[in-house]
Amino acid sequence: MDDRPGVGRPTLETVARRARVSRQTVSNVLNSPHLVHPETRSRVERAIEVLRYRPHQAARSLRTHRSRLIGVRMEAFGDGINGSILDRFIHALTEVAEGHGYRVLVYTAADDASEIAAYEDLLGTHEIDAFILTSTHRADPRTAWLASRNTPFVTFGRPWDGTEHHSWVDVDGAAGTREATRRLCALGHQRIAFLGWPEGSGVGDDRRAGWEDALRGCGWDPAALVVAGPDGVDEGREGAHRLLDGAVPPTAFVCASDSLALGAIGALSDLGLVPGPDLPVIGFDDTAVARAIGLTSLAQPLGQAAQLCVNLMAALLGTDPDGTSTRPAHHLLRPELVVRATGLGGPPTGHPTATITSARTPTS
Amino acid sequence: MDDRPGVGRPTLETVARRARVSRQTVSNVLNSPHLVHPETRSRVERAIEVLRYRPHQAARSLRTHRSRLIGVRMEAFGDGINGSILDRFIHALTEVAEGHGYRVLVYTAADDASEIAAYEDLLGTHEIDAFILTSTHRADPRTAWLASRNTPFVTFGRPWDGTEHHSWVDVDGAAGTREATRRLCALGHQRIAFLGWPEGSGVGDDRRAGWEDALRGCGWDPAALVVAGPDGVDEGREGAHRLLDGAVPPTAFVCASDSLALGAIGALSDLGLVPGPDLPVIGFDDTAVARAIGLTSLAQPLGQAAQLCVNLMAALLGTDPDGTSTRPAHHLLRPELVVRATGLGGPPTGHPTATITSARTPTS
Numbered sequence: 113m114d115d116r117p118g119v120g121r122p123t124l125e126t127v128a129r130r131a132r133v134s135r136q137t138v139s140n141v142l143n144s145p146h147l148v149h150p151e152t153r154s155r156v157e158r159a160i161e162v163l164r165y166r167p168h169q170a171a172r173s174l175r176t177h178r179s180r181l182i183g184v185r186m187e188a189f190g191d192g193i194n195g196s197i198l199d200r201f202i203h204a205l206t207e208v209a210e211g212h213g214y215r216v217l218v219y220t221a222a223d224d225a226s227e228i229a230a231y232e233d234l235l236g237t238h239e240i241d242a243f244i245l246t247s248t249h250r251a252d253p254r255t256a257w258l259a260s261r262n263t264p265f266v267t268f269g270r271p272w273d274g275t276e277h278h279s280w281v282d283v284d285g286a287a288g289t290r291e292a293t294r295r296l297c298a299l300g301h302q303r304i305a306f307l308g309w310p311e312g313s314g315v316g317d318d319r320r321a322g323w324e325d326a327l328r329g330c331g332w333d334p335a336a337l338v339v340a341g342p343d344g345v346d347e348g349r350e351g352a353h354r355l356l357d358g359a360v361p362p363t364a365f366v367c368a369s370d371s372l373a374l375g376a377i378g379a380l381s382d383l384g385l386v387p388g389p390d391l392p393v394i395g396f397d398d399t400a401v402a403r404a405i406g407l408t409s410l411a412q413p414l415g416q417a418a419q420l421c422v423n424l425m426a427a428l429l430g431t432d433p434d435g436t437s438t439r440p441a442h443h444l445l446r447p448e449l450v451v452r453a454t455g456l457g458g459p460p461t462g463h464p465t466a467t468i469t470s471a472r473t474p475t476s
Numbered sequence: 477m478d479d480r481p482g483v484g485r486p487t488l489e490t491v492a493r494r495a496r497v498s499r500q501t502v503s504n505v506l507n508s509p510h511l512v513h514p515e516t517r518s519r520v521e522r523a524i525e526v527l528r529y530r531p532h533q534a535a536r537s538l539r540t541h542r543s544r545l546i547g548v549r550m551e552a553f554g555d556g557i558n559g560s561i562l563d564r565f566i567h568a569l570t571e572v573a574e575g576h577g578y579r580v581l582v583y584t585a586a587d588d589a590s591e592i593a594a595y596e597d598l599l600g601t602h603e604i605d606a607f608i609l610t611s612t613h614r615a616d617p618r619t620a621w622l623a624s625r626n627t628p629f630v631t632f633g634r635p636w637d638g639t640e641h642h643s644w645v646d647v648d649g650a651a652g653t654r655e656a657t658r659r660l661c662a663l664g665h666q667r668i669a670f671l672g673w674p675e676g677s678g679v680g681d682d683r684r685a686g687w688e689d690a691l692r693g694c695g696w697d698p699a700a701l702v703v704a705g706p707d708g709v710d711e712g713r714e715g716a717h718r719l720l721d722g723a724v725p726p727t728a729f730v731c732a733s734d735s736l737a738l739g740a741i742g743a744l745s746d747l748g749l750v751p752g753p754d755l756p757v758i759g760f761d762d763t764a765v766a767r768a769i770g771l772t773s774l775a776q777p778l779g780q781a782a783q784l785c786v787n788l789m790a791a792l793l794g795t796d797p798d799g800t801s802t803r804p805a806h807h808l809l810r811p812e813l814v815v816r817a818t819g820l821g822g823p824p825t826g827h828p829t830a831t832i833t834s835a836r837t838p839t840s
Contacts, residue, residue, distance in 0.1 A: 202550070206583065216582050217580070237544070404738055
């Protein structure tokens with residue numbers, strides 16, 4: 113519905129022509145702007161602005177057939193702790209999608225390239241209407257690929273390169289670790305350590321940033337209080353030992369995952385220390401393991417996230433009963449701190465069936 | 477390829493005509509024989525025998541279009557412990573199915589009736605090639621429905637009514653609890669209790685039967701040593717307390733699930749007792765929680781089960797590279813006893829980050 117004469121509905125092509133770049137470059141600006149030279153990027157952005165180009169509107173008009181199928185990747189199972197929240201997300205997504213008349217097709221992929229190969233296959237074979245992407249990360253080529261094919265998609269996870277050209281829902285990890293750290297500060301803790309992941313993962317950096325921010329706010333230097341490594345219980349245990357043996361032994365642990373937190377609890381047990389109000393340990397994702405062992409953890413509102421993802425998708429596909437919107441929209445949700453036996457002194461909630469003490473193995 | 481003149485390929489219709497019953501009755505005999513009067517049943521079985529009727533062969537010949545889509549139900553998430561093994565199964569199934577050129581469509585259903593409604597919708601809208609059913613149970617109407625529509629399916633879970641007319645893969649729960657109980661007997665235990673589910677669930681009765689069998693074998697009466705109730709941590713805790721307070725306090729617990737076992741550990745902690753070689757607790761399903769808390773548990777070989785389900789499905793659909801078989805086939809797999817800190821005295825394996833002692837809540 114462009115009212116300027118001679119222009120018509122803008123496409124990726126017309127934007128590319130006006131900005132004197134390739135289609136791929138326009139697609140990169142939309143989805144992976146870090147790949148594009150700043151000068152080229154602003155030229156393309158001007159063209160998008162002038163032509164009033166809306167990627168998903170183009171996608172909608174191109175598509176006539178509706179399969180009412182949504183594709184979502186099923187991640188590797190991992191240790192059953194950290195990855196389990198994506199299973200919960202897919203459960204919620206399947207239920208919510210059915211309420212909107214959509215079915216969910218799951219697929220696996222070892223990496224971005226094989227996920228893109230899966231898109232190609234799924235669009236060709238099953239005419240998937242839209243994809244919900246999880247585990248967004250820096251320099252994520254998947255969104256650019258989908259945008260360049262005019263395939264509607266929503267990401268659960270923000271685009272970590274700062275682009276805002278597509279619809280996404282995410283959970284504000286930094287807000288969660290900031291709250292947890294501030295509450296520890298308020299209880300008198302200062303040497304609050306962080307067990308995290310290597311720099312460069314959007315989610316990991318975000319969770320670390322909240323802790324760092326709050327720790328500085330309560331007057332302590334974060335530099336000596338952080339260990340970063342791959343996710344896992346053994347890795348968390350080893351990292352916690354390194355900190356506890358170091359120059360600034362922590363009095364509390366905030367962790368990027370429940371797996372790492374479980375490792376920290378193991379390290380404390382090794383030393384005969386009791387996690388709890390005296391030496392709090394706080395995990396992230398509020399997994400079944402956290403509930404089982406009484407671990408304080410930050411819970412992502414996954415049901416709400418799934419609902420919002422489907423709403424945004426329905427808006428892109430024009431099947432939203434509340435009206436259609438082709439404008440990308442974003443929702444950043446707050447995680448909830450669930451206080452249990454391992455931290456913050458509140459009364460245990462959930463199933464605190466066990467408190468964890470020393471690591472002595474029972475002998476017969 | 478029927479070589480008798482004038483007979484042609486047998487169908488559900490021809491079987492029904494020959495046995496002088498309705499199509500539905502034939503379908504019931506195939507899938508829910510408990511619903512059919514014994515005399516009618518043997519008449520129908522004779523007709524099946526004489527006509528050499530093969531339900532899935534008929535299904536194959538009727539279907540010309542292949543969607544290469546498999547449907548599988550996504551169960552309610554539950555407490556994240558017991559149900560989590562079905563998530564692991566779907567992960568494995570998705571991966572294995574892709575190796576055979578199939579994609580997996582997931583759906584939810586609140587009960588059998590709504591699952592059947594989902595079949596109807598999915599067959600109509602997405603032309604699903606086959607279904608993999610989970611959570612089979614007594615008087616399961618789903619298999620009869622699918623058979624009556626000539627829709628190929630394989631069940632992960634045997635038909636608990638004793639019918640052998642369709643292909644299935646299952647795990648021998650009784651063999652697992654029998655092995656666990658026998659090993660406890662060999663260590664000198666006699667008052668080995670069982671925390672299970674209410675009678676009537678195939679899986680629950682099966683797991684109980686193995687314990688009962690082994691306990692009688694070591695000369696003890698099971699009657700006073702069993703508590704049955706809904707699955708859950710709180711339920712397990714309550715059940716264990718009832719047994720520990722009773723006339724025959726158990727010296728060991730074998731449980732139908734890790735959730736119940738976690739409850740038993742909680743009950744022991746309440747009383748200041750230490751689960752381990754002195755008072756073993758053994759769960760079922762080897763969940764992430766079992767690994768996290770060092771719970772001995774029986775592990776289902778889910779990867780192998782998924783592989784066999786897809787092989788059987790490929791055989792039914794005639795896409796099996798090793799040749800096509802229309803004969804129903806069955807595989808009963810053995811679970812593996814994974815020994816950790818809570819039982820059988822073996823060295824802890826997995827991630828025994830914590831041993832569980834008394835329930836005192838740390839105070840500041």
